[in-house]
Amino acid sequence: MSMNPRIAEAIEQLKLRTYYSAYPENPKAYPDEANEAGKLAFQKRLSNRFDELIADESISWLGEEVSPYMQVGLGIEYPVFSVDSLISNAKNARDQWSKISPEKRADILIETLDKVQERFFEIAYATMHTTGQSFVMSFQASGPHANDRALESIALGLQELTRINHEVNWVKNMGKFDLTIKKNFKPISKGVGLVIGCSTFPTWNTVPGVFANLITGNSVIVKPHPKSVLPIAIVVAEMQKVFSSHGLNGNLVQLAVDSLANPITKQLAEHPAVKLIDYTGGSEFGEYVESLPGKTVFTEKAGVNSVILESVGDAKAVFGNLAFSASLYSGQMCTAPQNIFVPADGIATAEGHLSFDEVVSGIQQAIVGMAENPKMGPFTLGAIQNDMTKNRVNDTLSSLGKSAVEAQVVNPEFTDARIMTPSVVAISEQDRNLWNKECFGPIMFIVKVENSAKALELAAFNAENKGAITCLCYSTNEGYCAEVEERMNSVFTPVSFNFTGAAFVNQHAAFSDFHVTGGNPSGNATFTDALFINRRFVWVGNRYA
């Protein structure tokens, strides 16, 4: 069977790692009417049952999503299934699917992405009103960027599944005769995969595991966060339809909706038929998942990301870049910086020396300035996904005798949006209880440290002990940059250097950037390296004399 040219291209891109995207990220690249149609489709769902999923065996319906923009419940209900029926369906579907060739699987999976692409705008509005992301981020992250990450799984999957010949005639000359053995090599899928989603990136963080499981012949149960169901529900529905259209069991991928009050995640995770678990979320539950015996587990947990400020060229450009990275989706990205380590005696800039306090106020002003810019603020900050995040930041601030920064941010469309401008708090090296743990949400600590060596030491210490997904370093000193790269890489943390302009530390591009290294406590896996695929199946070779 020959390889789908789109997948062959994607495989090549995985090696090149230059810019590549198979799905246009600009909403304007899509038909004019698509945006309005998507919005309307979303609006029609409100206060209705989501009826696109296979639901014959549903035992009830529920939904508890709340729009962070409107702060009212969406009223959408999803079918609820018993754990037994989810598992039983998943086992049956896997038995069928695992017999299909990897090439055919890839073709079908690519087709599901085409169908998902037709619903990018609807998914975007669904993402906005569950996560609080801005429209553009919702569109890009849950649409093209998620599809690109899914395609990455399909492509790398097919590459790995076909990296050896499946049928071999093994002939060994034994002197007087040839010994001939016919061999076959089969990539046997592990079983049922469970993919546990998070509330902030319900599709982007979910689809890599879903498609990696499917291309390798496993079936999938998606357990979305109860507050962020709709975006992935649309994706799962489209996938089920494509599977059914090929005469396959649509339950190859299922949506397991539960509620915050009655979660079923542990029941699913601990079920003996579930062999694979992908998880995105907090560290505590992540460690529980990692500890389950007999499971192959892929996690993205919390990290504490650092910025190291040693010296800069254009301070204004740096503060602007930092302000944007901190403000993008109000610091609710797992890649957002939390701690900025700055030497006590300040930093050198192209326009002269800046004291520590000047650095702090420069960053603060840049954030507030951006937040209050009506063309940027509301569309960068988006909304806070849930009250817990807002309360966590407020509690932290009040424990320090401070209150949240009060910027005048007005969202012209959603006056009730849950908005919070990132606060910047200057602390000292001694405030270890603040900089040595994740404080998820719109808050950054600027940590006054003895010198730049100490800045690196603490950033590396955090990465090694608490995990880090990103590190951003500003330095005009090449030797120092090399030191930072080596030291942070040694604790398996990538470093971005001197980002200004349109380069942001938060952004991890498919087909180029690895997302999470898997080498520090922020997670044990990567989007997308060979392990992300190969751990999902087992090579078995049979021999016929």
Add this chain to the structure above:
Amino acid sequence: MSMNPRIAEAIEQLKLRTYYSAYPENPKAYPDEANEAGKLAFQKRLSNRFDELIADESISWLGEEVSPYMQVGLGIEYPVFSVDSLISNAKNARDQWSKISPEKRADILIETLDKVQERFFEIAYATMHTTGQSFVMSFQASGPHANDRALESIALGLQELTRINHEVNWVKNMGKFDLTIKKNFKPISKGVGLVIGCSTFPTWNTVPGVFANLITGNSVIVKPHPKSVLPIAIVVAEMQKVFSSHGLNGNLVQLAVDSLANPITKQLAEHPAVKLIDYTGGSEFGEYVESLPGKTVFTEKAGVNSVILESVGDAKAVFGNLAFSASLYSGQMCTAPQNIFVPADGIATAEGHLSFDEVVSGIQQAIVGMAENPKMGPFTLGAIQNDMTKNRVNDTLSSLGKSAVEAQVVNPEFTDARIMTPSVVAISEQDRNLWNKECFGPIMFIVKVENSAKALELAAFNAENKGAITCLCYSTNEGYCAEVEERMNSVFTPVSFNFTGAAFVNQHAAFSDFHVTGGNPSGNATFTDALFINRRFVWVGNRYA
């Protein structure tokens, strides 16, 4: 840097999986005088200190190897090091080695294999007199076959380390301008690797992990079994010399010799600097190693290998093949069959029906006939590595009111060899305590089962619950073969069908057969798939704006 053509060839062979060997396996392919010279070199070592290892920091010398052929101690002593100095040397050596390019590492590692090749005969005699393997098996397994497996690690390692571009110019068109980011991608080694050897295959089972660690930039401490040190000591010594000749720290690979009475394996395994552990040996210790937190672990543990006899063509050829597989190194291979499941009403053959009892006696006679053949017996059986193996088999037999088969096996060269012809015991399906666990050594159970469906059921049950490295099936019924393949593969066990003549289930050829699947309790890793390499390092990507 261009790729070494020998490695490029090996990489191609990994895909093809047809017959390939880079090191001739026939002793006669080597210079005439090499055999005698190797034997002499081995003999000179007896009752002497092994002085080829870097030993400046040795704190004492010890050795407790006993020749299974002479049943006297070899009297060879090896330098002993403190755990602290082993770890400290390994950390230093890794810091240096990890900065060298993968291509250069591969060249140096290939050179170590060339040097090892020059000592194949000496290693062969060392292997004979520590493991009890026959001369030919000792030569092949510890010489060319081990080198081939090492080359496999180097080749797959270089393939994985270079599968993506390491330096990338990432350019994204942003409409009015191009965003350009320079990226580098680095495969960062995990740290110090510990490779724990076994007594029966001291180099073959050890070098895959050693070379996989080294090609990926880690350093290695080899902890040999105290009773099988010399073969791997010679390999480590040659490697140290090559590293030193390149101005590198020779301690990049170290030998950590201990004694049965005072083992240091746990101290090493639990040391925080040890990030990788390769282990071959019993299941209990293997499970301990797998349970260690924060380690990347590769195990080959015990399994219970099955033969399924459903129907055969030439019964004599089948019994002969089974007899050889059971007798090869006296059943001390991890790939040797243990249980033969035979339907209670016997089997069909080309020459008519054979009752269960006829099958049992046919196999028994084939084993005794081969053992007593002076040209085959002693050279197939070799010797029993240690008394525990012999006692285990005798105890099992006596608990059944039986004694070991008494075949007249005479080893013309070693009259004191510890020889034991494999015993064959007919048992029933109800004797679960016998067929449901490994009884390592020269014993096979022929299990009378209801029918061929039951035979498959029990073989699969064992593989799933106790692990299996091989399964051998004899059937002239294509439908049954397909069933066996599917069912055994579903518990991640490879099946060999209808092996007669020179095809033996025990043999796993490098560059073609995967050794252990990693999918059942017999081990969590494979020689050699992509996981065996990729789990040893972490991709980290840095970005420069």
